[in-house]
Amino acid sequence: MGNRTEAGVVIVGTGFSGLGMAIQLRKEGRDDFVILEKADDVGGTWRDNTYPGCACDIQSHMYSYSFEQNPGWSRAFSPQPEIHEYLRGVARKYDLYRFVRFGQEMTGARWDADEQRWHVTTAGGDEFVGRFLVAGVGALHIPQIPQLPGIDRFEGRAFHSAEWDHDYDLRGKKVAVIGTGASAVQFVPQIAKDVSRLTLFQRTPPWIMPKPDHPMPEWAKRLFARVPGVQRLYRDLLYWMLELRAVGFNGNPRIMKVAQKVAERHLAKQVRDPELRAKLTPDYVMGCKRVLISNDYYPALARDNVDVVTDGIAEVTAHGVIDKAGVEHEADAIIYGTGFHVTDAFDDLHIIGSEGRDLGKLWATEGMQTHKGITVAGFPNLFFLLGPNTGLGHNSVVFMIEQQIRYIAEAISFAESRSAGAIEVRPEVQAQFNADIQRKLERGIWTQGGCKSWYLDAQGVNRTIWPGFTWRYWMQTRKLEPSDFALTR
Numbered sequence: 001m002g003n004r005t006e007a008g009v010v011i012v013g014t015g016f017s018g019l020g021m022a023i024q025l026r027k028e029g030r031d032d033f034v035i036l037e038k039a040d041d042v043g044g045t046w047r048d049n050t051y052p053g054c055a056c057d058i059q060s061h062m063y064s065y066s067f068e069q070n071p072g073w074s075r076a077f078s079p080q081p082e083i084h085e086y087l088r089g090v091a092r093k094y095d096l097y098r099f100v101r102f103g104q105e106m107t108g109a110r111w112d113a114d115e116q117r118w119h120v121t122t123a124g125g126d127e128f129v130g131r132f133l134v135a136g137v138g139a140l141h142i143p144q145i146p147q148l149p150g151i152d153r154f155e156g157r158a159f160h161s162a163e164w165d166h167d168y169d170l171r172g173k174k175v176a177v178i179g180t181g182a183s184a185v186q187f188v189p190q191i192a193k194d195v196s197r198l199t200l201f202q203r204t205p206p207w208i209m210p211k212p213d214h215p216m217p218e219w220a221k222r223l224f225a226r227v228p229g230v231q232r233l234y235r236d237l238l239y240w241m242l243e244l245r246a247v248g249f250n251g252n253p254r255i256m257k258v259a260q261k262v263a264e265r266h267l268a269k270q271v272r273d274p275e276l277r278a279k280l281t282p283d284y285v286m287g288c289k290r291v292l293i294s295n296d297y298y299p300a301l302a303r304d305n306v307d308v309v310t311d312g313i314a315e316v317t318a319h320g321v322i323d324k325a326g327v328e329h330e331a332d333a334i335i336y337g338t339g340f341h342v343t344d345a346f347d348d349l350h351i352i353g354s355e356g357r358d359l360g361k362l363w364a365t366e367g368m369q370t371h372k373g374i375t376v377a378g379f380p381n382l383f384f385l386l387g388p389n390t391g392l393g394h395n396s397v398v399f400m401i402e403q404q405i406r407y408i409a410e411a412i413s414f415a416e417s418r419s420a421g422a423i424e425v426r427p428e429v430q431a432q433f434n435a436d437i438q439r440k441l442e443r444g445i446w447t448q449g450g451c452k453s454w455y456l457d458a459q460g461v462n463r464t465i466w467p468g469f470t471w472r473y474w475m476q477t478r479k480l481e482p483s484d485f486a487l488t489r
Helices: 016-027 080-093 182-192 218-226 228-243 245-249 253-270 274-279 297-301 359-366 397-417 427-443 470-477
Strands: 004-012 033-037 100-102 106-112 117-122 127-135 157-160 174-178 197-201 306-309 313-317 320-323 328-330 333-336 350-352 382-384 422-425 485-488
Touching: 004 016, 004 117, 016 033, 016 080, 016 397, 033 127, 174 182, 174 320, 182 197, 182 297, 197 320, 218 228, 228 245, 245 253, 253 297, 297 306, 350 359, 382 397, 397 422, 397 470, 397 485, 422 427
Parallel strands: 004 033, 004 127, 033 100, 106 350, 127 382, 157 333, 174 197, 174 333, 197 306
Antiparallel strands: 106 117, 117 127, 313 320, 320 328, 422 485
């Protein structure tokens, strides 16, 4: 038998979500919590994704905690190592390392109605028992690897961008890249200059906007460090600038058309070849899939040693990939830029609520449904961070996380102040929230834009995106509404 650890609150994950939750509890003077982390360091997505060119596509001064500003960001859009270092610094500053149990991957959780506690099991066979369970597991951590016919025969290296093989030297190699999402747009330009041949297999081209990236000038860093209020002002400016983008995503097609014109000009300027340009022009409305930003992706595709293949993949051979037009493309390595399991990320988490309800099975059949992306009817004392329908296409998810950690802390205090053993959202409240949000999403670009994206689940329902402004989310989560919840003594 493994070890058993008891705590007031069990937090899962040490990305922006898990660390944020721990900081919120520390600020309230609590230390009766434990944080489970599957890896051997903190950082979540920003620890795992170490592919060349990995960076944030929301400005770092916004993509960071409002209460923990970093005056020293080197660029407007910081590279991955810097964001990872920021998270480690935050964990050190708030003395969180002593609460983290590394190498503990959650494999399941069971609500014990008699004890009114969660029993969490981990891959190593240990058990963690807590009254409250906060899942900061995120949706971008299970790599989506397509099952290509014949991949077993392939004699080269194959890896996903989130599991980058740094020991493999790509210089002078022939490389097949599969997928053209956010990660591929970042790593393709980095490796294109080193490889002898790069073949990019594209199903659907993304819309790409110019990236307003630049090094942060030294005077600005000094000013931010000395006068934090100026950095706050800069951050507020960024926030409202990004917030305006929501107008286009949520059913104002005029604004999207303006943005789409910018993207079309960007493509026309960077790709002179009409044939390549046609391949790279999307046939759906901008915003339907995640809008990407890059200044070097198109020029990389225009290089002589790069081919864009839109014919799909028929099979993999020992030394290459055959497309559906029957052409074989030699490859020493295959790199998957195919993203993550998002709408089915929770299928394997065996979370068993009251009356033996299995969350994964429930969500697989009825679709992922929560109240405000945080609580789930039938699962007392369970909270999600960045749960369903709180992802964003237009602003920083760290903003969303901050609203959620405050809301969860309030829910926990509320339950404790009423001497309740359990707090649970009422089913009719959850149903109303989902009806409202799906009504808004139907008017939005994700449903109307004529594309399939990872935002949609198997039924074609958007379970990922928060429709509308993030300030509206802030309004909705600013105060816990006691009548939304049922308390158990």
